Amino acid sequence: MKQRDLKGPHGTTNVVEETVRNPNVMPSPYSPTIELVGVSYGYGKDLPVIDDITLSIPQGQWVTLVGANGCGKSTLVKLMNALLPKGEGSIKVKGLELQSDTIGKIRQTIGMVFQNPDNQFIGATVEEDIVFGLEGQCLSIEVMEERVKSYAARLGITDLLYKHPSELSGGQKQRVAIASILSMEPEVVIFDEASSMLDEKTRNELLNILSDMHKSGRYTIISITHDAQEIAASERVLVLHEGKLIADRTPTELFQDEKILEMSHVIAPFAFQLTRELHRYGLDISIPNCEKELMEALWPLHLRK
């Protein structure tokens, strides 16, 4: 076990120990929603897949986790939800140390959409799948009906509510998975490439939903993604490289740092790329938000000549 970095208001180990012994003790209001200290993990006796990661995510933040294929992103978020056996280091969620007796409580705080939409389908119909989590939260029928209706509408799956999962297309399955988790309104939402098979339009809609959730301030969002737009919309980017955390910065900073971009296998959004290329031709314009802005920036240059 690595040395723990304790930053409770009392600054002593006692708080932690007490929390561990009795998970019902209210966690301190100042503690970050998620806190990892010296977390390492390896499958079997292979090299560590996650290597000594320390990070903390405050309540309400929208974080994206990026990195090349196989760098350990899925593994890291699975560790947060105790879906893998405990490795080294300590993981705290809302001040609760992750241990066998707190797993249940922690899982209730975290809602996770997995990378493969197929195997996370529990119900025999779309509706039942959404309801499964809600029943576990002991909600009343009216609330459940309300949630099913509103989240199905938001993700555009109202027509599919009575279908069996094996009758759905790839993107449809993914939307159901997202609806099932969001309808539970968990405090922490983790998306493991949840938009990878969505078409552009649905992806934009999902992005809007995430933005709304973020604005409401009630949710902490952790999203694994390769999508430049989604990264740009988030607040903070964590870059993983071969199991190590190599950068922790804002999206704009990331998109301008070519070295990190290269290591994290991220490609900047089209507008960023275009601006960068234009700079090479000596056309200095700032990054446009849409084609109109680009034109507005280019036209004066054109007229000047």
Place this chain on the structure above:
Amino acid sequence: MAITFEKVNYEYDANSMWSQAALQGVNLHLESGILAGIAGATGSGKSTLLQMFNGILKPTSGTVQVLDITLRGGEKAPKLHQLRKRVGLVFQFPEQQLFEDTVEKDLCFGPINFGCSVDEAKERARKAMEKMGLDESLLSRNPFQLSGGQMRKVAIASVLAMDPEIVVLDEPTATLDPVSRAELIQLLHRLCREEGRTVIIVTHRMDELLPFANQWVILHEGRTVFQGTVKALIEQADQMESYGIVIPQSIRYWRAISEKFGLSGEDPCLSAEAMSKRIAELVSAEDV
């Protein structure tokens, strides 16, 4: 002509009380040696369409002609072994495509079935891994102990190892990181340009394929609503919205540029490099 569809319909669970139409009256003509992109909203029938290219699904009615084999709805299908050797299909979910207990066995499955010796198959497996940028040490792994992206790469490699004439891929870039994605598209582009293979790709990210594809097909609710070149696509871009597709950024930018600078009829420049080069030319051309 590599692939021709005439009035093809497909229903899931046809003839049962729960039949579900997935394709309706699809007409399609794809020449050999092209790189074609297929786009469409979720559930529009793309995956269903692809599975007809190598006879995995047979049309409920209509005619599908792929290379020299013809499948007619309602008729008994001819032997498809040869067709499958020539048409390689990568499925949408890689997890579903891998079934052996090591990556190597999975990669060798196709080549051995199509008559390679074991050694040759292994050699091909290694080459395909290299093409996909995968480490050789993964060969002895169980495919299900890979990360999502690695699994997809293995699935693609297992089809490339068969060395097919027509390569058909269902959302091959989903879950790949952007660099691998770009590399994959480059690889497929090379296969098409240098080796003359036909490559057909379903994608939700039209941007990354636009600079390379010379044909596009757009599906909407089981029908082909567009088929043609990139140029024609750009001209009709406004209709894309009604098919549930967002107009790709590069097209939007290009359209704005060509409108402002009056470039109608010019071949589009859709990659960031090409577009910026063209812009620079345009901006400085006025000097003269």
Place this chain on the structure above:
Amino acid sequence: MKKSLFQLNTKTVVTIGICAALYGATGSIGVPIGPDTSLRPAIALLAIFGALFGPIVGFTAGFIGHILTDLLTSGMVWWGWALGSALTGAFMGIIYLYKGFDPSAGLVKSKHIGFFAVYGIVGIIFSLLFSWWFDITFMGEPSDKLVIQVSLASISNIAVFAVLGIPAVLGYAKRNRKASNLSVNE
């Protein structure tokens, strides 16, 4: 690590559910060899469930699975045969109770294979006789039809058990001996 027998936690319940689904889905597949009887590879699955998860899972999965097959293919449940499948599953699970037998960890000794074969064969014959008795007593089936059916079924089931079931369990054990990291979800 082996789980205790009666611990019906989420994982066991889900395992039983999925095993039943597997048995139910494959139950209708078979090469027909006589009236209402066929070589059913599903018997091999019972052997796997029993050996991997024990008699309780074997029994329940066999029972639910069989009922589901019946319901799915014809809408009519042959209760006697369903209980028969359940008993077969339970018998095949007895081996699980032996110390040192754990195919999930690659631990299978040759004496285990012998016991496994004996329990399996005894289980198959016993449960078929049970189904026979049940059908005659409760369903009023013609007993001469059943004589043919029972003897054909014993032979075919034992054959499937020996040719598919035992090797499958051994194969599974062998595979897990190599893989170092399968016990991830403990």
Place this chain on the structure above:
Amino acid sequence: MSEKLLIGRTIDTGSWVHSIDPRAKMIAMMLYVVIIILSNTWLEMACVVVFSLAIIALTRIHIKYFIRAAKPLWVLMLFIFIVQCIKVVDKNGAILLSIGSWNLYVEGFKLGLFSVLRMVFLVSFTAILTFTTTPGRLNQGLEGVLKPLKVIRVSPDRFTLMVSIALRFIPSILEEAQIILKAQASRGADVRELPWKEKGKMLVSLLVPVTVGAFRRAEDLVHSMESRGFRMGEPRTKYHSLVWRSRDTIFIGFFIIMLIAMVWMSGYGTGELWTL
């Protein structure tokens, strides 16, 4: 493959039968089984036929669906019919038909016909249950009907969870099998194009990945359930709550009346007149 599946295929016509409590339907089904077993004479069988057709009519589902449901059984029915016909050798009985030295006795014909009819009606009734009840309600009904099992310490919620998972995954496993077949076919191993001996081998190479895949599914499913806060035995609310209404009692009432009528008919000699 999936065409064969009956379960989970609700046909919603919004009929009166659809709205009946699934528990009532299940209890009715048990009563119905007894009714069918009791019907031994022509009159009784006629009553059962009329009664069953009436219930089918009430569902407002086209009869062709029920015929389709019973179709897979026809070989078995034919077999049973023939066995019963041959079996009865009654020197004094009336002869319906004679072919050469072999006689078909009325009694044998009746036995055969009745066995087949019983089977058809049992199947149809199960079909009524599945056609008119969504899987969710079916599960709840099952849980309700199994409640008494608590006395012998079998917990109905666990049992129904198992059943519902099994029900939910059968189509998925069949689908997965199909996908593996597709994947193997597209890489040059199409079962349909292989000789018989190879087919057997293929069956194994299909069964292994499907089984392994199913166990992997089980694991993923546990993850998915747990990460949605599921814990065995903890309280849950019910989305579809079952309310027993008077129509449910009426529905069961039909069956009880029918049952009493059956018992009465077989108890008295009325049947004698009709047995021919």
